């Protein structure tokens with residue numbers, strides 16, 4: 001028996017990375033799945049029969065049409081993972097208007113477009129929405145100002161939607177730290193930097209797309225039936241260290 005037996009799920013941004021891993025895990029757990037992405041997900045269709053729809057989540061009409069068409073093709077909609085996202089890093093005063101808009105539109109407006117299209121399709125029989133935030137939305141990451149603001153917005157939108165659509169629809173979000181995908185390849189490709197990041201992570205390794213996929217499947221499943229409005233951090237403990245307190249407490253515990 002699978003955790004998502006009988007569920008009909010849509011994953012936005014499902015052609016790559018965490019979205020692709022989640023679409024795959026959802027099928028393994030018994031769901032029928034469609035992905036919506038700017039890129040076609042032919043490989044997922046060939047391997048697991050996952051349906052692929054091409055749309056840009058920034059475009060309200062295209063996003064609504066893709067979600068409606070995907071739900072029709074699946075025979076209903078009970079799970080939505082609003083996962084499509086893009087990132088960037090630079091000093092705040094260097095961001096152009098175009099880059100600001102891209103980051104806010106994909107990460108935050110895209111999530112809103114997904115919720116707005118899915119709610120009427122889920123409202124009668126109920127369902128679960130999982131949004132993709134980030135530890136950068138829980139507290140900002142230096143040089144990721146617009147991304148962090150967008151992801152903080154995703155966490156806020158998650159709590160609002162949880163209140164508005166309870167008890168029929170549960171709405172939660174996942175907030176990962178660094179996960180190895182196309183988005184982070186440029187950083188993780190540097191062996192020296194990679195080793196430093198691993199050392200700074202209490203669990204001693206970089207997150208994988210499957211780590212996050214497992215959490216999304218859990219939140220979407222009946223095992224999480226009393227959880228709504230939450231942002232669940234999944235980061236190997238990386239936001240816990242507190243350099244200021246560590247310096248002080250080292251002084252107390254070491255002989256001096």
Ligand SMILES: NC(=O)c1ccc[n+]([C@@H]2O[C@H](COP(=O)([O-])OP(=O)(O)OC[C@H]3O[C@@H](n4cnc5c(N)ncnc54)[C@H](O)[C@@H]3O)[C@@H](O)[C@H]2O)c1
Pocket residue numbers: 012013014015016017018019036037038039055056057058083084085086087106110132133134135175176177178179180181182183184
């Ligand atoms: N990788 C990490 O370290 C990390 C950490 C925290 C949060 N996240 C979040 O995870 C999500 C997935 O990112 P990933 O790391 O798997 O990256 P990824 O680049 O591998 O996947 C992102 C997917 O979203 C699609 N996409 C981008 N813009 C789109 C648009 N406008 N419309 C439709 N699809 C679009 C891309 O084509 C791609 O398939 C994002 O929301 C990201 O912010 C990632």
